[in-house]
Every structure is written in structure tokens, then in C-alpha cells.
């Protein structure tokens with residue numbers, strides 16, 4: 001589980017090198033609601049490097065109603081980004097997986113044992129709807145595990161329908177799901193309730209990974225300004241599991 005301490009000194013430069021690897025972002029241009037140009041991708045890779053990250057596994061949306069991304073599309077985009085990042089002289093390593101929305105398309109990919117793009121450790125990053133709970137979330141998570149993947153639930157703190165019974169998060173973890181919280185949730189970017197839930201998950205030691213979920217430079221700028229806004233200084237982050245992969 002993720003360790004956290006209130007030991008960061010005020011006004012110290014933001015340094016997230018303890019996290020090391022970011023495993024949630026949208027920096028492949030033009031294929032989802034993330035960056036639009038490869039120049040933006042390079043700028044974001046540079047900012048990630050400045051923040052202390054040595055590697056990012058970027059995760060374009062696969063959401064069949066909106067973003068019909070396949071491994072071929074994602075990996076072709078990755079090659080372009082890598083080429084430009086290398087040309088810019090950056091050292092950050094960039095790989096790609098995907099953020100799979102649990103929809104009928106996802107269920108059929110799983111049933112047909114199609115290729116998934118995974119995070120290190122054969123981890124499958126999945127997201128749920130924001131407003132209405134799925135009827136079969138637990139069954140789907142079991143199916144993912146049954147197919148040999150480790151499910152990682154993206155930004156659980158943003159699924160407001162779980163707030164009435166937060167014990168569901170413990171149940172998710174007990175049943176083998178890892179939770180990935182967005183760093184900006186701790187800064188109040190998504191609102192007070194999301195912030196409170198992210199802190200609750202931290203206090204209860206339920207978080208396996210912190211991610212940027214960066215879609216644009218603004219997100220990284222906000223993380224970078226964390227100290228000035230006096231929220232990031234409360235935390236010392238370490239993605240232990242990822243570091244050990």
C-alpha cells in the first residue's frame with residue numbers, strides 16, 4: 001500500500017521522484033480528450049520529467065461510444081510521441097497502456113480474449129461511469145482477474161454513488177482490485193467531496209497508486225503549484241508497488 005507522511009517542507013520545490021512512474025495520463029495526441037498536438041505531448045513529457053518522474057505509462061481512453069481506440073492506434077501514436085520526445089532530448093521513458101471504460105465493448109474484448117494494453121505487472125486500468133453505478137461491477141472485476149489480469153480502478157474517489165457506503169472501497173480491495181487515486185483529487189481540483197473521499201482512502205490505506213490523469217498542461221501546472229497552494233506539501237508520495245515492478 002501507498003505510504004504517506006506529513007513530512008514535506010513548505011516551499012520545497014515539488015519533487016515527485018518518489019512516485020517514479022506515472023501510470024495514468026492522456027498524452028497521445030488526437031485520439032481521446034487529452035492532448036491535441038504532439039508538441040503538447042512533448043511539453044507535458046518535459047514537465048513530468050521536471051516534476052521528478054522517470055517513466056510514464058500513458059493511458060488513452062478506450063470508450064466505444066466516444067473513443068474507438070485499438071492497440072494499433074495507441075501504439076502508432078506512442079511511436080510518434082516517443083520520436084518527438086527523443087528529438088527534444090528528454091530522458092523520460094514513455095510507454096502506453098489504456099484506460100478501459102467498462103462497457104459492452106470491453107466485456108466482449110474480455111470474453112473473446114482479445115489483446116489488452118496493460119500497465120506493468122499485467123495490470124488493467126479500468127474506469128466506471130461517473131454518475132450511475134454499473135449493475136455488475138464486481139462480476140466484471142472477477143472476470144478480469146479470471147482472465148489473468150490485475151484490475152486497477154481509476155480514480156475511485158470520483159464515483160460519487162459510492163459515497164453513501166464507502167465500505168464498498170474496502171470490498172473492492174479485499175476482492176483483489178487495486179485503487180488508483182488522482183493527485184489533483186487531493187488538491188480539491190474535482191471539488192470538496194472528491195477531495196474528502198481521496199483523503200479517506202489515504203487514511204484507510206486503500207490506495208495502491210497515485211496518478212496524474214493529466215489531459216493537458218494545466219493539470220501538471222496545478223500539481224507543480226501544489227506547494228504555493230499549500231496542499232501538496234501535506235503529502236509524501238511513494239508508489240511502492242510500481243517501483244518494485
Ligand SMILES: [Fe+2]
Pocket residue numbers: 024025026099154213
Ligand atoms: Fe483518465
